[in-house]
Amino acid sequence: MPAAPTGSAAALHEPDLGHHGDAEATPGLVDLAVNVRRAPMPDWLADPITAALGDLAAYPDPAPARAAVAHRHGRPPEEVLLTAGAAEGFVLIARALTGARHPVVVHPQFTEPEAALRAAGHRVDRALLDPADGFRLDPARVPDDADLVMIGNPTNPTSVLHPADTIAALARPGRVLVVDEAFADSTAAPGADGEPESLAARRDLPGLVVVRSLTKTWGLAGLRIGYLLGDAALLARFAAAQPLWAVSTPALAAATACAAPAAVAAERAIAAELAADRDHLVARLSGLPGVRVAGRPAAAFVLIHTAGAAEVRERLRAHGWAVRRGDTFPGLGPDWLRIAVRDRGTTDAFIETLARILEA
Structure with a gap:
């Protein structure tokens, strides 16, 4: 049997280390749970x-x-x-x-x-x-x-x-x-x-x-x-x-x-576009009541804290959106969600849905 974690960090509730975003992104949902860029292959x-x-x-x-x-x-x-x-x-x-x-x-x-x-x-x-x-x-x-x-x-x-x-x-x-x-x-x-x-x-x-x-x-x-x-x-x-x-x-x-070298140059152009899309997502999330964006996001995803995130996630699924639950990561809990950065149109549609859920 694999050894359990030791030390003061061991918790009574052990997170599911085998859970990943692909389990959230089931067919028919807009995928904000997986941090893989979706674009035509050059x-x-x-x-x-x-x-x-x-x-x-x-x-x-x-x-x-x-x-x-x-x-x-x-x-x-x-x-x-x-x-x-x-x-x-x-x-x-x-x-x-x-x-x-x-x-x-x-x-x-x-x-x-x-x-x-x-x-x-x-x-x-x-x-x-x-x-x-x-x-x-x-x-x-x-x-x-x-x-x-x-x-x-x-x-x-x-x-x-x-x-x-x-x-x-x-x-x-x-x-x-x-x-x-x-x-x-x-x-x-x-x-x-x-x-x-x-x-x-x-x-x-x-x-x-x-x-x-x-x-x-x-x-x-x-x-x-x-x-x-x-x-x-x-x-x-x-x-x-x-x-x-x-x-x-x-x-x-x-x-x-x-x-x-051409691929590395392309990566940098993609990263610059990603940064603009991420800034847009962070700005829209920051305008929602009860939502806190963690730290200063620098990657292809954003972590947020909101009360009742587990229920929010389920309601998002009912409205066609998949986001990543946070409680399977050690050090987080049920009030955290991870959201992949997408284009501005997708972000705006997602924020409208999330805002209605939070208001309700």
Whole structure:
């Protein structure tokens, strides 16, 4: 049996770590529960994926994609491990680091890191961030003796983007620091120098492992492609826990395409559009009575607090809208909802529905 969480963070009501937004987004509902961008796939991405279908008789060769991703982040190829989505990366880390004595997961955040640790038999402690402080990271909340620390940046579901220096302060010899940057590409902007607060190019921090995903911005959740960045010797341990040919040939083609300079430039343009749509969503939500937007959102989703959120969510479903419940994230409760950023027209229609529900 997987070990239960330990320490003061263990709660009487244990959140359902296996619940994800796709369970909310049932057919017939407008999907504000899943943080995957829905847009036509550009030809520069669709064409190599389609072409790869002609090579399915051969076993996948990850070398070209690995080299392309390494070049994007200014690393040698041996510091890249391609995975079947970011979620597989968490599983590999949990299985490879069975000797970790004190794993700590900083919450609220994506639940798969802790779920993977528990499934691998780890006893997990939780460092809970304070909603009154906008869920900002306080390094003092992470125990000094933690030898495996997992945190998201920007964090799902809070949408908080922590300063890179604050995250980097958690790194130290004898500790593996895993930073989930699945939404980091959504924080970039045209003219900006890379992605604000990303540690993907840092090679000087001991034990740093950065987890990346290509499924969110490019709508590839069904293709399953992500990667880990970190010290070559550490990644070799994770690779040893990975099945052979874990990443398919079409997924490798997508990884190569998404690492190209044109793709990175496109990401920044998309992120700028996302920021404008997010600001519009935050402004509309902030105008509703009884609704509080958490922190300063920086990702493709917004976290809100409103009394009776569970009933609000059910009434939204009855009116055709799916949003993500918050009580399955450790550190949150039944009065939290996560809302994906969509175009302004969709946002305005959603706000009209939500306003009527709250008035009633």
